[in-house]
Amino acid sequence: MLLRWRGAGEEGAPIDFYRGERIGKYEVVTQLSVGGMAELFLGFTSGPGGFRKYVVVKRILPDVRDNEQFERMFLDEARITAAFNHPNIAQVFDLGQEDDGLYLAMEFIAGQNLNQITGACLRRKQQVPLGFTLSVVRDVCMALHYAHTFTAPSGEPSPVIHRDVAQKNVMVTYDGVVKLLDFGIAKAKGSLERTHAGTVKGTTGYMSPEQVRGEKLDGRSDLFSVGVMMHEMLTGARLFAGSTERDEMMKILEAPIPWPSHVAPHVPEQVGRVVMQALERSREKRFSNGRDMARAIEAAASSLIQDADHRASMMRELFAERMAATRALLESAEGTASSHMVDTAKRALRSDDGPYLPVREDTATPKNGNEPVPGKKPSRRVATVKKSQAPTPEDAEALTSAQRTRSNVLWGVVLLAILAGGGYGALRLSSALDSTVEPIPEVQLYDSRLAVFPEDGGTVVAGKKPPEVVKETAPRKEPVDDGPKTERTGTSRPGRATGKLSLNVKGQSAPIYLGKQKLGTMPLLGVELPAGKHTLRILDPQGEKRSLVVVIVAGETTRLNFESWQDL
Structure with missing residues (x-):
């Protein structure tokens, strides 16, 4: 928590800089916390006959008041929860705006x-x-x-x-x-x-x-x-x-x-x-x-x-200590708590929450x-996915213990067959081994199963493939013009040679079709296709239909990575 002070009070105790400040109709008791986009205050509103209602006031920080996206989220939160009336949902009482920006008055939960x-x-x-x-x-x-x-x-x-x-x-x-x-x-x-x-x-x-x-x-x-x-x-x-x-x-x-x-x-x-x-x-x-x-x-x-x-x-x-601290803060608004009591209460409320659940x-x-x-x-x-966090070749080599055990046993049998001179038997057992042990997967620095986040005004992204990695590990292959364009289905027929296709336009998500069959959504990773030339249809986010000719080589993975739609 970040607290600001403006001097010293009783016996040198610090005075809360925000105490007595008004946010709309609410008088601030103290600042509770500061996040990346907003700050929270304990406040109250008064009325005739000693009426007093405590609330938590949430106010957008000055440096993000021009962030339209956050302002819309802030307004959505107010609009959505203000209509709720359920005992197990924290309520929103008020939405206001003043020179310091938008604020919400929410239920104070002790x-x-x-x-x-x-x-x-x-x-x-x-x-x-x-x-x-x-x-x-x-x-x-x-x-x-x-x-x-x-x-x-x-x-x-x-x-x-x-x-x-x-x-x-x-x-x-x-x-x-x-x-x-x-x-x-x-x-x-x-x-x-x-x-x-x-x-x-x-x-x-x-x-x-x-x-x-x-x-x-x-x-x-x-x-x-x-x-x-x-x-x-x-x-x-x-x-x-x-x-x-x-x-x-x-x-x-x-x-x-x-x-x-x-x-x-x-x-x-x-x-x-x-x-x-x-x-x-x-x-x-x-x-x-x-x-x-x-x-x-x-x-x-x-x-x-x-x-x-x-x-x-x-x-x-x-939480006996924190309950006492909460009472002290509320009493401070009544003027019945000393500065030292309030300072002690704040320290107790912002103390460490303790260890989180272990792994x-x-x-x-x-x-x-x-x-x-x-x-x-x-x-x-x-979430953020950085290049340093991507799977490494060492990660890909980590088979499960069951797979390792099965592999060791079968290779031991192969070795015995070779030592015994049974070359033919060893070859047969080796083939069985290859079909039994799962192959090590090809290492990818991003994964199609994770959503790809487009960059938008500095928004942190997840599942994004670092640009420099594209250049190092997935060189672009230019399509080869070896005949008229044809469209084929992506289902390989038995006995027909196949290859794989990986296709991505940096930071984009778009459906990809081969004929009438949808191959998936960009980024496309390791989709199996018959060897030969194919014409893909791509519907970009602007609704524009694009065509791309790809050549699939039997037993190989064709990787096409583009910086933008203009490069496609």
Whole structure:
């Protein structure tokens, strides 16, 4: 947290620079935090008869007030959540504008988020209680169901997809009430802010597979994120942790997901079944809505679920110091707390949240070949894939232990056959070996399964292939004119020689067709085609149809990489 001071008060205690400042009709008690785009304040509004209502005021920072994209997101957040009325969703009361820019007045929630709660439990070397986790996740599911099925006052369905469900955005008040926060990047019908084609927003370790791929989302995407959160709270370890954001995104797409009961034996099998259904990579296999998932949790372990009183008791035990600090800040607005009390309260509230969930040793990404990555804070919203983070040839050579064992056994048999003079038998066994052991995949410095983010005013991008790598590893092959253009289907016939095609225009996403068959979406990686010449049709983002002649050589991969559409 960043605090500014303007002098010294009682007995040399610092005075909060913002105290007494007015933002619209709200008087500031203190600044709570500063992020990359906005700052938060504790404030209040007064009325007749000693009326006072405390709020959190969110104000856009001066250096981003000219950022139209962020301003649209800010307005969307206000418009979307101001219409909500659900006990488990933090409310927005007011939207205003003054010389200092736009501001939101939101519900002041005296409590802690799930990262802080799990951190407090880790400091005590104890597990988050099972009943606490089940009750929190159930309430989050009901809050999401309300958002996913929201109907505007006009009666028009206006579903809202949160897109950033994670521990940091779920709070539990000191009274035991669960609150879902931060619809700042939510997607709703009629949103002012439009996500650019190929961009992905969210917290990388908690995205759904379809979110990672940049596909259209529905409410089931949020339920996958709930499943990740639930798995981590039950097992006490990160589920999709990696040394880079790209690693985390790839694990979401491919990494095996262990049953919670196999990692944490205290988790009932029925509860584990709920988690695994939420974590189905095919959205059609997940719960159809948040209410169904909430009911499944209750059916699996209704007797274990804590009520609000039990949650409040746990919060008092874990956060007695922070509860006292919150009271001191509120009393300071009444003028009944000393400067030293307020200063002590601020230090307590901005103290470290403690350790984040550790990484399970069986899935830890090695730093230097043998050292597991320790628990770390979940990745920021928009992931970055740098050249240094791309897979290396050493990574590609890492076969699983089962594959290595199978390979060693079979090659041992081959060696014995050779030593025995059975050359013919050795050749037969060698062929069997080649068909049994999976080949080492060709190393790619980017992956078609990750969404490609176009650069837009400095926007951080993920899944992007570094320009210098294109020049070094994928030299452009000029098409060879060896006859009239023909269109063939991309399905190779049995016995017909084939090759592979990789095609990309830097930073672009576009569908690619061969005849009437869609080969995929750019970037195209290693798509198998019959050897020979083909004419591809590409529909660029502006709707312009483009043709490209490619020559596929049998047994080879033709790589075509262009800097822009003009080079195509």
